[in-house]
Amino acid sequence: DQQVKQNSPSLSVQEGRISILNCDYTNSMFDYFLWYKKYPAEGPTFLISISSIKDKNEDGRFTVFLNKSAKHLSLHIVPSQPGDSAVYFCAASWGGSARQLTFGSGTQLTVLP
């Protein structure tokens, strides 16, 4: 049973437009959410995060929105650039000594020039 789901395996967007990546979760205990970006043959790199006490967090071109009632989060990239083409993973964690992360299956974003 996947507790974190990314239902879109792929997304294509034109350069300069907005990219919206979605993520749903089922475990109401999750209290911290993260987005990671992964290029081929590299490890995932941390992009942006949000605590469950907030509903929005912004960092430059990247904004994450959290809708706790719907158990849904989204990552907005504006404007999208060809260098943003990568696999994006959402992840969630909750209390505990190691605060393990549970990852979604990823969305391949392709930004077309």
Add this chain to the structure above:
Amino acid sequence: DAGITQSPRHKVTETGTPVTLRCHQTENHRYMYWYRQDPGHGLRLIHYSYGVKDTDKGEVSDGYSVSRSKTEDFLLTLESATSSQTSVYFCAISESGPGANNEQFFGPGTRLTVL
């Protein structure tokens, strides 16, 4: 970038042979993790460590063991490799503890093929 290295970066082995993957960090972070990445599954936690000699199982721990004798090194062992363990393995580190955020930093990965 966080100082995390993984060795080897690529390995091909045969079914039934033992395999050990090494993760080395220079950040002195307390927490270390091993994940595997497979198509359609994202990253799944195999084992993690919350200190020297302190380890625990993750979601997909069957067939794997780990050891951490020093803060900087976390070893993942496949006692008898099977084809189902063909995957890309990532090590991650974190300095977070209870009540803190949990941004994990990942190594470059090891691609393991079991024939």
